[in-house]
Amino acid sequence: MDTTNQQFAHVLKDNGYSLTKQRRDLFVLLRDEHHMTLASLIERAKTKMDQASVYRALAVFEELGIVQRINIGGWRYKLELSDKFEEHHHHVTCLQCHRIIGIYGNEVEALVQRLSTAYDFKPVEHQIEIQGYCSDCQKA
Secondary structure (H helix, E strand, O other): OOHHHHHHHHHHHHOOOOOOHHHHHHHHHHHHOOOEOHHHHHHHHOOOOOHHHHHHHHHHHHHOOOEEEEEOOOOOEEEEEOOOOOOOOEEEEEOOOOOEEEEOOOHHHHHHHHHHHHOOOOOOOOOOEEEEOOHHHHHO
16 A cells, blocks of 8 residues: 555544545545546546445545545536645636646745735645636637
């Protein structure tokens, strides 16, 4: 079992949950595919579990901070593993095609640090998402 999977198992165990086959399968789907809609996750998982099982496992994952939602406009969102399992990053999201691009690097972190210092604020966590239109949708 690789480190990410071991960490996942520990988060479940430390919070009183067992590592079931369905939870492990759902975690692997989320680990292997970034930024999934709930519908696409259910579709990809349907050979391994029913829709109700996906909902139950996701409820546990959200409660424990294993997954996070990325808003893509209105009530719509995509799911991805949280910073516990992925490198910390931010997003730019296209409001038309719903494409999500991860922003990695130190520029945003430096901005967060400068703002925290300026406002005498101690950040515990943050997530920055910029919504707009990608270059393809701007041309259309």
